[in-house]
Amino acid sequence: MINRKILALPLTLALSATMTATLAPAALADRQDGIEKIEDVVEVFDEIMADRNTRIPQSLIDSSAGIAVIPDLAQGGFIVGGKRGNGLLVMRQPDGSWSNPAFLTLTGGSIGLQVGGKSSDVILLFRDRDDIDDLMEGNFEFGVSASGTAGPVGETALDSTATFADILSYSRSSGLFGGVALEGGDLDFDDDRNEDFYDRKNITPDQIFRGTNLDAPDTVQDLWSMLGQYSTASSRSSSSGSGSGSGSNASPSRSTARSGLTCNQDSQTKNIGPLSNVRAAKNAARQRIEEACGGLSVYQAEFAMHGPVSDSPYVTNSNGSWTFTFSGGTPGWESRNSTPEVLSVVTVFPNGDVVIDSLD
Structure with a gap:
């Protein structure tokens, strides 16, 4: 008498092997599409x-x-x-x-x-x-x-x-x-x-x-x-503050120089128009210091100022403004694990006033 249980196992294994042989090339082909896309990206970016x-x-x-x-x-x-x-x-x-x-x-x-x-x-x-x-x-x-x-x-x-x-x-x-x-x-x-x-x-x-x-x-x-x-990239292998009236406590104009990086603090308030949320305020604070320190060619704020609002170094003040305290330096300083060259404190108001409280 033939034992059907004994026959069932080899048959199952045979079917599984056949399915694997059939699916494997398709899976490899799907992955190859991604590989070719990356190759295209590398070529395009490199040419540009x-x-x-x-x-x-x-x-x-x-x-x-x-x-x-x-x-x-x-x-x-x-x-x-x-x-x-x-x-x-x-x-x-x-x-x-x-x-x-x-x-x-x-x-x-x-x-x-x-x-x-x-x-x-x-x-x-x-x-x-x-x-x-x-x-x-x-x-x-x-x-x-x-x-x-x-x-x-x-x-x-x-x-x-x-x-x-x-x-x-x-x-x-x-x-x-x-x-x-x-x-x-x-x-x-x-x-x-x-x-x-x-x-x-x-x-x-x-x-x-x-x-x-x-x-x-x-x-x-x-x-x-x-x-x-084409970038300063590492190899792969919250601060407190208090707000003040719009521009009322702005410091006198001065310059801060660190390792060739010069930042100018303007005593006048800059207004960029009404802001509806802290996300917009964060970008305004970062861009204000980018401007004060000579632009993106020579200055870069810490990564937290480019990241999610929840990770940003800020406090919300009783008058509804936001104060950001963050470091910065020459482009790529954080990737190189270098010491920050500038510490900035910026307060942004809902009406769009952006005030540099300190720049050291």
Whole structure:
């Protein structure tokens, strides 16, 4: 008599082996798509940064909380005209290094004016972590959550009085590269591609950005290496204050010099218009010191001032203002584990008054 239980096990193993043999090539192919996308990103970013006349200023990259690159974005009449592009986003880590890449898609919207060519390469610099958090929570849309503002290019030192939006956008089409405005369009994470690339079901962008033991191909190292060439990045292997009346206790004008970094404290209050929340106040405080210390070419605030509001060094005062106490130095100082060169205390009022309380 034939023992059917004995036959059942080999049959099950045979079916399992057949299914594995069938699925494995598909899984490898899915991961290969991600590998090729990273290779495209490395090539595009490297080509753009190689031209000293059109490269993105390193100080902007150093002060960015995240970088998104969408290569070969299909286009209609506009650079992005109801089309879809695939790319990736890396986020700045607390130690200054870049995170694992998370794949994303850009759909719809328009970038700049009509240009020739059938596709474009798009780069987005996220200067504030809060926008990345909005993206992870599915609450991000250009023109609603934020606008992509044309970013500066070239090696010329940035104007110290210039202020920049939280997202700077660039595009290259038909050999031309420059900062362009981005309005409309949805930026979303590509969950399927992230699952395939990291070989983990239901992996989230937050897990990707924070993960240290992910099963990622060696091409990620190539991405980090390339970014390290154009930014001051580490290798991968709350203060108290009290508010005062608007400008009433502003200190006299003076200069603070540390290791070649000179910051000028203006006794006059600067008003930037009404502010509705602490997130806007944080950006205003940071940009005020960036201006006072000569611009992003020579000064960079600590990472906490580019991160989530919950991690920002501030207190809310009884009069409704916010006081921020934060360090800064020459670009890349925190990544190099250098001692901060400047300690700033800035109070921001809901009416838009921004006052430098101290600058030492």
